[in-house]
Amino acid sequence: MTVDEAVDVAAAFKALSDPVRVRLLSMIAAAQAEEGVCVCELTPAFAVSQQTISHHLKQLRQARLIDCERRGTWVYYWLVPGTIERLTAVLGRTIADRASSAA
Amino acid sequence: MTVDEAVDVAAAFKALSDPVRVRLLSMIAAAQAEEGVCVCELTPAFAVSQQTISHHLKQLRQARLIDCERRGTWVYYWLVPGTIERLTAVLGRTIADRASSAA
DNA sequence: GTCTTGATTCGATGTTCGTCGATACAAGCT
DNA sequence: AGCTTGTATCGACGAACATCGAATCAAGAC
Numbered sequence: 661m662t663v664d665e666a667v668d669v670a671a672a673f674k675a676l677s678d679p680v681r682v683r684l685l686s687m688i689a690a691a692q693a694e695e696g697v698c699v700c701e702l703t704p705a706f707a708v709s710q711q712t713i714s715h716h717l718k719q720l721r722q723a724r725l726i727d728c729e730r731r732g733t734w735v736y737y738w739l740v741p742g743t744i745e746r747l748t749a750v751l752g753r754t755i756a757d758r759a760s761s762a763a
Numbered sequence: 764m765t766v767d768e769a770v771d772v773a774a775a776f777k778a779l780s781d782p783v784r785v786r787l788l789s790m791i792a793a794a795q796a797e798e799g800v801c802v803c804e805l806t807p808a809f810a811v812s813q814q815t816i817s818h819h820l821k822q823l824r825q826a827r828l829i830d831c832e833r834r835g836t837w838v839y840y841w842l843v844p845g846t847i848e849r850l851t852a853v854l855g856r857t858i859a860d861r862a863s864s865a866a
Numbered sequence: 867g868t869c870t871t872g873a874t875t876c877g878a879t880g881t882t883c884g885t886c887g888a889t890a891c892a893a894g895c896t
Numbered sequence: 897a898g899c900t901t902g903t904a905t906c907g908a909c910g911a912a913c914a915t916c917g918a919a920t921c922a923a924g925a926c
Contacts, residue, residue, distance in 0.1 A: 661789040663782065666782040677777035677779075748851055754788060755851070
């Protein structure tokens, strides 16, 4: 793994290093059938303020894990699967290294 | 996903939120055929001091991503696949949610 | 025993992060 | 125009983090 690749991957993992963000991503993923979740549906599930949720959503967005769009008064968020697939591939590679060397 | 589960998963992702630790894990995984890598083989690949490498290895160990053992003068590290498999499962679940709802 | 080498721990320092209150922005309604 | 509701940004604060130098521990060589 190159240094640049490690920097990229670590930045994505950092976006998932907070319990609030992990739950946000999970909720957004689970609600994908509804073509996006409104922020007002996410916020009441957490014990932190609305500004803090907005801050965490921004982190997830900057990591390209989610994207959003304003529809009238509300803003809807949905999952961007590409980054998650990339992380899954990186983790899978480390386990594959182990498995092949154990054989 | 429960709050407790999110706390656990986030803690593991936090251990992977630094480029040095991502590379350390990758190197340890790649060297699994040698029954563990010595710290002295890992350190020269990085631009930080040996104490810092030791600090990062401790983080990875506390996250149960790796384990170590002293063999004579040297300390050897190897991969613990269980935690990585758990992270892979969590990420895969979010993508699976998306795929099933898209169908 | 002393010396050397490999590795961890301790203490300190500058930086980043999570959180909140206050403020600003966006859009609909009257 | 104002008012209200939903959302994002700004500023500040305390906590956590990455890094290093110094000290410490562990094990072998002498």
